Amino acid sequence: MSTATVTVRNIGGPRLTLGFDRFDRLDLERHQAVHGKLSLPLLDDLVQMCEQVDMRGRGGAGFPFARKLSAVAARVRRAAAAEDALPGEKDRARRPAEDAVVVVNGAEGEPGSAKDKTLLSRAPHLVLDGAQIAASALGTRRIIVAVESDEAARSVRAAIGERRLTARVVRLTERFISGESGAVIRAINGRAPIPPGVKVRASDAGVDGCPTLLSNTETFAQLAVLTSLGTDLYASAGTEDEPGTTLLTVGGTQVVEAPYGTPLKAVLDLCDVKPGPGVLVGGYHGQWLDRAGTARAVLSRKGMKAVGGTVGAGIVLPLPEGTCPLGEAARIASYLAAQSAGQCGPCRLGLPDVVRAMSALADGSGSAEDLRRAAAVGRGRGACGHPDGTARFVLSAVEAFARDIDAHRDDGSCGLPVFGVLPLPVPDGSEGRLAIDWSRCDGHGLCAYLVPELVQLDRHGFPIVLGTDIPVWMERDVQRAVAYCPALALRVVDDLSRTPARRS
Template sequence: MSAVHTVSNIGGPRLTLGFDRFDRLDLDRHLAVHGRLRVPSLEDLVRMAEQVDMRGRGGAGFPFARKLTAVASRVNHPTADQTLLLPGEKGGDRGSSEDVVVVVNGAEGEPGSAKDKVLLGRAPHLVLDGAQIVATALGTQRIVLAVESDEAARSVRAAIGERRMPARVVRLTERFISGESGAVIRAINGETPIPPGVKVRAAESGVDGYPTLLSNTETFAQLAVLVSLGPDLYASAGTEDEPGTTLLTVGGTTVVEAPYGTPLRDVLKHCDVPPGPGVLVGGYHGAWLDPAGAARAVLSRAGMRAVGGTVGAGIILPLAQGTCPLGEVTRIASYLAAQSAGQCGPCRLGLPDVVRALNALMEGGGTVEDVRRAAAIGRGRGACTHPDGTARFVLSAVEAFTADIDAHRYGGTCGLSTYGVLPLPVPTGREGRVAIDWSRCDGHGLCAYLVPELIQLDRYGFPVVLGSDIPSWMERDVQKAVAMCPALALRVVGGVPGGPDRRS
């Protein structure tokens, strides 16, 4: 059960059907609410997905039919409709082919998202229906569910036990980049759960090197609804170009199912949340809308694109009045810089430069042009999409919060405190930051040479420290820098082991 999240719907429930009656739909409740499905043949499944232009709900919006076809082209598959098997039932020869894997990507590393946790926690059988539909159509029984939260893992394991299906649950590390498809595949394969750094198509080589169909949790649930309703009834909600509904996480805590084509202002009104000075759409790799843009925005790819936004993974974060917008943006940019995999220059050096430019702007000493220049350096050249997504977040903020930025530039402050209203993970106690003991520092500059990502020298040769958590991939380098500081002035504040303040 997902007790901490409020769930509602606009225009009638589909994915959230039965949520008004049950905290969690076990197998019996699921069958009573959604019924028992028949699995269409692969050709029919592709046709249905194409007819409603089904897109992945994980953020990228890739056409599901194309992904399904790409995997199917590499394996043998059954051609006839089949019945979805349930506990105790036996099937005949279902054309099983164990050289393909279906992966449900339940990683939800972004702090502002809760929809997948809600689906896995409250309607796990709807997700498993979708996964079994795809697996059966492809002729395989290999299904893997990759999840982050303890609650989701317990719910999914219980549902798998009820169905007696041979599916596997893999726990993922809760990191911002953990939901990237390559990182999920690497985690399942027992490797370091970070993006691979090079483009590897899961349809060609995924889990254990086999062709793999990987999609977001909601995508599989939507597929089950599509098969249950049929394309015509499925398309009775939404718009002509974008049929159906989607799940949104509003304000980090409220999950809403809404049809495509719903005005954003109606979603905010439904959740009783004012737009404030700006609304972030698409999450921390999304874009900020100013109040005028938020008033015109429509929940669809085309509608969001018209105002410079994106639906992305369905994350909507209105910024509350009374907190410093630039301070909130800088706080999140600092988090994103620390969450990188550290595999390429745009992440190792580019993102820290973005944070430095934002900090300078906060203090009235920097310029908007400095921020734009720092954000543009690594765009399109990263080992994954993290630098581009972070740049989109920052550059859209520069456009949305011009009045606040002007106040900082000309007055050194906007007069507002930064209250940290945008959601971030709860600290684990392992976070550490680099600090300088100024009573000891003699300006040797060795620290800036050893960890240039975190420390740079000012014009007088003294270190300037980036105020962000130490990324996990830099911990060894930071320890080396602390040990080699000639004046013993460099230290790590917070984190473990070693207590709240440790130095060489």
């Protein structure tokens, strides 16, 4: 999505989006005129400022930024002390100092998010200010900006050139899991851009094995604003517990800067959005709010938690009237299952079961209990947070759309079509799904043995195909299943045309 199609609004006055009403992009001269010249506080002062306003990461986890910054600094100090303790100059020369690395995570694998792309494309110097502030405090010049968008990459490279900064841009593959911190580190290190499976703190060993401060785009922009305004002025917006503003992407096409403490309804009214049966907050790893929860929700961690929601990565996706909520949720669950890295049981087998249970709920043949049972498999034991995030999404749909579940169970449907209003990536031609040519299928069952993640057998021994895109990690197994089908009944088809998508 081009940021030219994104509308930017604000409530209570702009900070991160200051100047957006006058300029499509703030070059260095415009940036300094709007935000002032860069100030570089010392590490202890910067940590104290972040603690005073309880600055949290804006990527979804909400981790305290001061703790992350202090952890990287402590790791650098330990490495330097260990190096100094070596007996001679020759031994010290053999062990290079572990310079810290600052990584701006500009990956927005979420189809419904545009806030970070907007910042990188329109206010790249604000983001780079934040990165440079952190790098200076840590005593390093190593800054890396990881991005998925061509537009964002061009803007950041131009900004790096404008300020003659020793930083580099790394392009990432645009996938849902590409923004996970471990996946970003692996991509920068030249490895497969998937979560590592084993939890390793970036502050201990990140880029090139060095202590790494990794946070998302908006967090660094917030750091720059905090340093520019000072703690008192920064805390003049927001609530006492959660000072400042944050960015939201509403409906995938509108970016809103709003102070913490703003009612969610005020944000939706500003965007001229009339929510229907539910609003998804926090993105596709977030939670659904029903009508009552939407009316009471307040934009803050505490306020969202009170109604069963989350701010998460700042994504707000209202579901309009007229589309089937369960069908929409099943559609997204299918997408999430296909986006997994396929490196652990909860993803390989657990997510397909979640999709089957969610689809059965939508067609009236399943139950909420079946979905809860499927979503509980492997809880907390995934190689990353993707299976748990997907489970959270579908389970919140069960709570928010209880009446729709009853209608589907009693009548097989709520009577509404599925319009597909929740945003998904535009197909690039590489996607495909498994399909059965029933005029050929004899029920040998070999496909269910070769690709059990995608195919199960009914009680008569005939295949039931999971209706998801084929995950990248399964393409080779799917090709083998198609080739080995004794009746030549198995096909890979384009989901739109239902014609062969590629030769198998």
